[in-house]
Structures are given as structure tokens and as C-alpha cells.
Amino acid sequence: MAAQTRVTVLGAGVAGLTTAVELAERGADVTVLERGARVGERACSWSAGGMLAPWCERESAEEAVIAGGEVALDWWPAHVDGVVRQGTLVVAPARDSAELARFARRTSRFETLDGDGVAALEPDLAGRFRSGLFFPDEAHLDPRAALAGLEARLAALGGRIRFGVEADADGAEGDAVVDCRGFAAREAFPDLRGVRGEMLVVRTRDIAFQRPVRLLHPRIPFYVVPRADGLFMLGATMIESAERRGPVVRSVVDLLNAAYALHPAFGEAEIVETRADVRPAFPDNLPRVETRGRVTYVNGLYRHGFLLSPACARAAADAVLGPKEMSHEADRERRRA
Amino acid sequence: MELYGVEIDSRLLLGTAQYPSPAILADAVRASGAGILTVSLRRESGRLREGQDFWGLIAGLNVKVLPNTAGCHSVKEAVTTAQMAREVFGTNWLKLEVIGDADTLQPDVFGLVEAARILTEDGFEVFPYTTEDLVVAERLIEAGCKVLMPWGAPIGTGMGLNNVYGLRSLRAHFPDVPLVVDAGIGKPSHAAAAMELGYDAVLLNTAVAKAGDPVAMAGAFKLAVEAGRTAYLADPIEPRDMAAPSTPVFGRASLA
Numbered sequence: 001m002a003a004q005t006r007v008t009v010l011g012a013g014v015a016g017l018t019t020a021v022e023l024a025e026r027g028a029d030v031t032v033l034e035r036g037a038r039v040g041e042r043a044c045s046w047s048a049g050g051m052l053a054p055w056c057e058r059e060s061a062e063e064a065v066i067a068g069g070e071v072a073l074d075w076w077p078a079h080v081d082g083v084v085r086q087g088t089l090v091v092a093p094a095r096d097s098a099e100l101a102r103f104a105r106r107t108s109r110f111e112t113l114d115g116d117g118v119a120a121l122e123p124d125l126a127g128r129f130r131s132g133l134f135f136p137d138e139a140h141l142d143p144r145a146a147l148a149g150l151e152a153r154l155a156a157l158g159g160r161i162r163f164g165v166e167a168d169a170d171g172a173e174g175d176a177v178v179d180c181r182g183f184a185a186r187e188a189f190p191d192l193r194g195v196r197g198e199m200l201v202v203r204t205r206d207i208a209f210q211r212p213v214r215l216l217h218p219r220i221p222f223y224v225v226p227r228a229d230g231l232f233m234l235g236a237t238m239i240e241s242a243e244r245r246g247p248v249v250r251s252v253v254d255l256l257n258a259a260y261a262l263h264p265a266f267g268e269a270e271i272v273e274t275r276a277d278v279r280p281a282f283p284d285n286l287p288r289v290e291t292r293g294r295v296t297y298v299n300g301l302y303r304h305g306f307l308l309s310p311a312c313a314r315a316a317a318d319a320v321l322g323p324k325e326m327s328h329e330a331d332r333e334r335r336r337a
Numbered sequence: 338m339e340l341y342g343v344e345i346d347s348r349l350l351l352g353t354a355q356y357p358s359p360a361i362l363a364d365a366v367r368a369s370g371a372g373i374l375t376v377s378l379r380r381e382s383g384r385l386r387e388g389q390d391f392w393g394l395i396a397g398l399n400v401k402v403l404p405n406t407a408g409c410h411s412v413k414e415a416v417t418t419a420q421m422a423r424e425v426f427g428t429n430w431l432k433l434e435v436i437g438d439a440d441t442l443q444p445d446v447f448g449l450v451e452a453a454r455i456l457t458e459d460g461f462e463v464f465p466y467t468t469e470d471l472v473v474a475e476r477l478i479e480a481g482c483k484v485l486m487p488w489g490a491p492i493g494t495g496m497g498l499n500n501v502y503g504l505r506s507l508r509a510h511f512p513d514v515p516l517v518v519d520a521g522i523g524k525p526s527h528a529a530a531a532m533e534l535g536y537d538a539v540l541l542n543t544a545v546a547k548a549g550d551p552v553a554m555a556g557a558f559k560l561a562v563e564a565g566r567t568a569y570l571a572d573p574i575e576p577r578d579m580a581a582p583s584t585p586v587f588g589r590a591s592l593a
Contacts, residue, residue, distance in 0.1 A: 061358075283359040283363070284361075285360070
């Protein structure tokens with residue numbers, strides 16, 4: 001049997017775990033080094049919405065999100081349980097109907113709904129919105145459950161995660177290193193910046209949504225992602241700042257006002273969690289997979305961690321294991337042996 | 338165009354918020370030829386200087402930066418934000434916004450005059466975001482402002498010039514003060530109309546940032562501002578009620 005390529009992955013966020021699983025499935029011996037004490041403790045993907053919504057995201061993102069997003073829509077259901085493919089519903093208050101028209105002009109693969117159509121999809125929104133857009137091919141998942149699923153999958157493939165380890169790419173062992181540390185790897189990328197995001201999790205039994213709902217608003221773009229046990233993730237702010245302190249009052253007020261505008265029952269919901277973190281982003285807000293010597297960097301996933309990490313993981317695995325991108329003669333020899 | 342002793346080549350001022358990405362912002366700035374960029378300071382960013390990555394991208398565009406106090410609702414908040422902005426951006430220039438009404442984002446002109454006086458005494462060169470009110474404009478100039486920036490319409494509405502009469506009066510009353518229409522510009526024709534009124538410049542953000550193709554729209558605004566300015570200098574004709582043929586009647590064949 002051929003000797004396995006030993007790969008060290010830095011970071012157990014969504015970029016690190018998707019890459020680790022992809023590598024392990026292709027036969028690599030994978031060790032993940034994570035500074036936190038457990039998966040998610042210090043990863044910005046713990047705060048993610050978990051929307052696999054490439055056509056909606058195209059409203060403000062480059063065309064590349066669609067191809068990457070289509071990869072994600074196949075990759076996630078093949079690797080974790082709990083991917084719900086019920087689409088995305090986009091609505092706007094009557095006063096902001098121009099925002100809905102604008103959103104429709106910038107996007108594709110949607111159906112236009114009237115008030116009855118909105119109510120048929122989400123009965124709790126009956127009578128509240130006269131029009132909406134439905135993106136039937138989109139999906140969502142619970143990011144925390146998905147990361148746990150990847151952790152289990154990696155273990156089943158013989159890979160391992162070492163927690164509480166601060167490591168950089170130069171000092172890491174292995175034939176190859178994949179650096180997925182996000183904003184912590186900023187010394188490797190002078191043009192990487194932080195984009196702060198704030199979110200809440202609330203609980204209510206008075207509302208049941210089948211799918212993420214986006215409420216368009218000229219000042220506060222807002223979405224709600226339903227999760228198990230009556231939980232709803234409310235997100236998320238986009239602030240050009242790398243500051244990590246907890247959510248500020250203004251952001252929380254804006255998000256809760258938007259939730260209340262979507263459905264008044266959110267006014268009685270219990271606030272379960274508030275959280276803020278920093279997304280790593282490049283100037284074009286698109287991710288990069290870049291190999292320098294034995295180190296491959298995956299970074300800049302911005303607000304598209306779950307949407308674009310599978311495509312990045314594939315590219316990183318190609319870079320590490322694929323014959324064309326092989327940078328180490330020794331690895332090539334070993335695999336031929 | 339000279340603003341606070343600084344010669345500025347372009348009569349277009351561009352805001353830097355709401356673009357799809359910093360890369361598109363940079364391309365739009367280049368396409369617009371803007372001479373000044375406004376940048377708002379989030380106070381949480383300013384304190385820890387953690388927003389420096391974004392400022393670094395803007396500084397790299399080599400365009401003069403005009404920090405603003407966007408979103409401030411009181412004199413104290415605006416003054417504090419202004420002082421942080423001076424520290425972060427290293428300039429005395431300041432676009433002063435003191436918002437009085439949350440729905441319309443209408444300036445609180447009383448707070449504006451007070452903050453302008455405090456900041457001018459503190460060495461700032463203030464660009465006040467104001468209404469077209471003549472008396473407020475007088476008070477701002479008394480407070481030390483050497484540029485005035487009246488609104489065209491409420492921020493982000495894209496409605497254009499809501500009160501052409503008021504803007505024309507302001508121009509007539511202050512022939513020697515640089516006047517910039519700030520806010521409400523939605524289309525290049527609005528910018529051209531402001532320039533045709535004799536305004537020295539226009540400041541806009543949303544109209545470019547939220548356009549389907551921000552870079553192309555930035556180029557369209559560049560052309561419109563140039564067209565409007567050129568038209569103003571060319572002394573446009575006055576409208577009149579009586580039709581007048583552009584082809585002379587004299588010498589035409591008589592069939593009678």
C-alpha cells in the first residue's frame with residue numbers, strides 16, 4: 001500500500017474541516033491543529049447563518065459565488081445530516097417594495113410570489129407581505145451541527161484534531177500544510193481585512209419557518225434562519241472593522257427591530273445568545289486558495305464560509321494531492337511507490 | 338475648485354459606503370475621477386483603530402479624504418467623532434452631519450451650527466451637511482464654515498433636487514462660497530442639473546454604490562458633472578413662453 005501523504009491543517013473552522021475531510025477522503029493522513037479547546041469555540045463559522053444561497057448572494061457578490069455555491073449544494077448533503085433544501089424566501093415591507101424589484105433585477109432562479117404565494121410557503125407570514133421572491137434551489141443547515149458532523153466524519157476517516165494548539169504554517173509538521181486560520185493568518189496576506197459581524201439567537205414557539213427568510217430594508221439587510229427546537233438565528237451586521245468585542249446595542253436594536261417587523265411574535269421571543277466575530281475578506285470579497293511551497297492557504301471566505309468552503313476544500317486538496325499541482329518531488333515519488 | 342485653500346481637480350465627491358466590495362469601490366473611484374472621498378468613522382472602529390484595513394484601502398487610492406460624522410444625532414456625539422476622525426485620518430477637514438430626524442435623516446440645523454462653531458474653534462475645516470435654508474447658511478458662515486453642503490433630497494432617496502428654487506436662492510445669496518449639493522442625487526441628470534444651477538460640486542454615494550454596475554455608473558456621473566459645469570459656464574438660455582423659430586423666416590419662398 002502506498003504511503004499516505006501527511007497533511008497538517010491549521011484551524012478547525014469551516015474552511016479547515018471541509019479541507020480536512022476532503023483530504024482524508026482522498027487518502028491523506030490528516031491532522032488538524034486548532035487553537036480553541038473544541039470545535040467552534042474560536043471559529044467565526046460558529047456565528048454563521050448556514051445559508052447555502054448562491055443565487056441570493058449574487059445580489060451583492062461576484063458571479064463566482066454561483067459556481068462555488070452549486071458545489072456546496074452537492075457537497076454538504078453528501079457529508080453531513082440536516083441539510084434542508086427548502087429554498088429561500090425574500091420579502092420586503094410594502095414601503096420598500098422598490099428594494100424587492102432591485103433584488104430581483106440582480107438575481108436569478110427565483111419565482112415571483114404574491115401575498116397568497118408567500119402565505120402558502122410560510123403560513124405564519126400570511127397577510128403580512130403582498131409580494132416576495134422564492135429561490136427554490138437554495139438550502140440551509142445548522143452550522144454548529146454541520147461542524148460537529150465534519151468532526152465525526154474526519155475521525156471515521158482516521159484523521160484527528162488536536163485542540164489547544166497555536167501553530168503557524170512554518171512550524172507545522174507534515175508533507176504539506178493547509179493554513180485555514182482565517183483572520184489569524186493575516187500576516188500571510190497584507191490585503192486581508194476583517195469585516196465584523198454581529199448576530200443573535202432567539203427562541204420562540206409562536207413562529208415556524210421552513211426556510212431562511214430575508215427581509216429587505218434600505219438600511220438593515222436582515223435574515224432569519226430557522227433551527228431546531230424553536231431557535232432562530234438573526235443576522236447579521238457587516239461592519240468594516242476587525243474589532244472583536246461583543247455585539248453593540250445599536251446593532252442588536254437594528255436586528256431585533258427587523259425581526260419584529262418581519263413578525264411581531266419575535267417581540268416575545270427569548271434571547272438565547274448574542275455573538276460577534278470577524279470575517280476574513282480580500283478586497284474583492286472572494287476567497288483564495290494559494291500555494292506557496294509546501295503551504296496552501298485557504299482564506300478570505302468573508303460571509304460565505306459554508307457556501308464556498310467545499311469548492312475551496314476541493315481546490316486545496318487538488319493543490320496538495322493532485323499531480324499537476326504537486327510541489328514536492330518526494331510526495332510524487334511516494335505516491336507512485 | 339478651491340476648498341479651504343486646497344485646489345481640487347474634480348467637481349465630484351464620492352462616498353465610500355455600501356459598495357459590493359472594496360475592489361469595486363476602488364474601480365468606481367477611478368472611473369469617477371472623484372477629487373474627494375468621504376469616509377464615515379464608526380466610533381467602535383476609531384477607538385481601537387481596528388478599521389484601519391479599510392482606511393488603508395482608501396488611502397491607497399490617493400484621493401483626498403473627507404471624514405464625516407455620519408449617523409451622529411447630537412452635538413456631543415458629532416464633536417467626539419470628529420476628534421477621533423482627525424486622529425485616525427490626520428486631516429482637519431470634516432464633513433459635519435448632525436441628524437435631527439431618524440426617518441428623513443434631516444439635519445438638526447441648530448445642533449449643526451453649534452457643532453460647527455465648536456469644531457471651527459478647535460481648528461477643523463468644516464463642510465456642513467445642511468438644508469437649503471438661507472438663514473441657517475448665514476449662521477454656518479458666521480460659525481466659521483467656508484463651504485456649504487445643502488441637501489438635494491434626503492440621504493439615500495435618489496429623488497434628485499427637491500427644492501430647485503431654494504437651491505437657486507442659496508446660490509444667488511452666496512455667490513462666493515463654494516456650494517456642494519450633498520445627498521439625494523439618484524441619477525446623473527440630477528448631478529448635471531445641480532451643476533447647471535451653478536453649484537461648485539456634487540457629493541453622492543448610494544447612486545453609484547447601489548447601481549447594478551457601480552463602475553459604469555461612476556463613469557456616467559463623471560460625464561454628467563462635466564456636462565453640467567460646462568453648460569453653466571456656457572450661459573444657458575432662459576426658458577420663455579413664446580415659441581421662436583430657430584430657422585429664420587426672412588428669405589423663405591413666398592407661395593402667396
